[in-house]
Amino acid sequence: MEDVQIIGLYWLRDENAIRETDRKYGAFCHRVAMNILHCFQDSEECVSDAYGRCWDTMPPQRPQSLRAYLGAIIRNLSISRYRSSHAQKRFSGAEVLLSELADCIPARDSVQRTVESGELSELISQWLESLTAEDRSLFIRRYWNGDPVKTLAGELGVRPNALTKRLLRMREALRRHLEKEGVSV
Amino acid sequence: MSREEIFFDAITNLREELVEEAQEYVFRKHSWRRYTRLAACLALTAILCLGIYRSARNTADAGNSSNTAMPPSGEYDGCLEDSIPEAVRFTASVLEVRADSLLVSTAEYGPVEVPTAGLENLPEVHEKDRVTVRCERISLEDGLCRAVGVTAVVPADA
Structure with missing residues (x-):
């Protein structure tokens, strides 16, 4: 249906x-x-x-x-x-997800203003749109669905370690994007 | 609520179309592993085939050298140095008589240069004569086969 x-x-x-x-x-x-x-x-x-x-x-x-x-x-x-x-x-299990998401949060002293969850959602959505479809799906499947790294690595055909590094680079890129926007939470 | 949890909430409220797209997205497998396996299989097959070929050729060489010391006709292409046996004897037609060599035509190797300098008891040969040549081996130099270590050149009917 x-x-x-x-x-x-x-x-x-x-x-x-x-x-x-x-x-x-x-x-x-x-x-x-x-x-x-x-x-x-x-x-x-x-x-x-x-x-x-x-x-x-x-x-x-x-x-x-x-x-x-x-x-x-x-x-x-x-x-x-x-x-x-x-x-x-x-x-x-959320413990792991939350600790990973901590990498995305800009330092407070590097930002001009603090945003609420709703505005942050929009900024993250904008950043996601700048990614390739694969990276975007990967990020969402990991941090929205909470799918385990091992599962996603299996679907991608890569080693979990390689995927972990790729996700780390994405989180750092998101943090830089938010810093560039001058916001934090 | 911690900052991580605020971030978690922000991700919860991502745009619906982005979330929906991610659910539908099918990851394309990064197939380097598959190609690596395929390459390994091909390499293994090539090594096995080469081994079998060399083994068969060595067996054939051993059989022929024990009988006549002649290379098996039709087995060599006359161009690959690896395929030319050592200590050979062949019969050929003289194409050209030079000052210190003969250019002969063989069925097995095509044109072959036969150095005659220093060769004792060299008979008088003319173009189109048939001669039997004994040498240590035949090498391929600049695209032309050359008899190395020639020990005898005698008329073919001798």
């Missing part, structure tokens, strides 16, 4: 919407949640909560891409769960 049809079901308050969403994007949602939480049970709960969030927000929302919309909800729910589990000193 096409995204437009599934979204139409949400708008009609038809409960088949959740069934169709799970059929089409269930595996994707579980993978994104697992990549952040590294815990099957937590991921299951996140995905269920995400379906509930979709039900609550459509209408009025009518996303262009249901997958991106769902993924954003999953990431928000997963990072919230990570924060609570982090407070309880439980291990989570």
Whole structure:
């Protein structure tokens, strides 16, 4: 079923919407949640909560891409769960992602102003558009989907070490881009 | 909320079309490994073929040298130095008589220059005579085969 049809079901308050969403994007949602939480049970709960969030927000929302919309909800729910589990000193996969993302953050003394998450999203989107399609997809698959380096290296046909270096160069390039824009978080 | 988490949130809210494109994107495999394997297989095959060829040729050479010391006719192309055996004897037609050499025509090697300087008992030969030449080997120099270490040139019917 096409995204437009599934979204139409949400708008009609038809409960088949959740069934169709799970059929089409269930595996994707579980993978994104697992990549952040590294815990099957937590991921299951996140995905269920995400379906509930979709039900609550459509209408009025009518996303262009249901997958991106769902993924954003999953990431928000997963990072919230990570924060609570982090407070309880439980291990989570997001730890690695967050430590890698720290490379992208410009030093505060090198910037002119601090931006909020929304503006930062737009700056990162602009930077991504300047990359090749492969680099762009790689960055998003690693830091939006949270796919493991080993998985991506397998898909690319390169060694994980080589991919790690490539990702590091991309993070440094993003940091330089943000420094050039004179912003930080 | 830490700065990393703010960054994480910012990435969460990337433009939908970028996220969607990344999900659909199929990575093209960097196939240097596949080409490396292919090259290794080809190299191995070439080495094996060369080994088999050389082994077969050595066997044939050994058989021929024990019988007549003549190179097997038709096996050599007359141009590859590697393929010309040492201690050879061949029969040829005289193409040209020079001051210190003969230019002869052989079936096996094509034209061959036969140095005659210092050769004892050299018979009187003329163009189109047939002679038998004994030498140590034949080398390829500047595109022309040359008999090296000539020990005898005698009329073919002698």
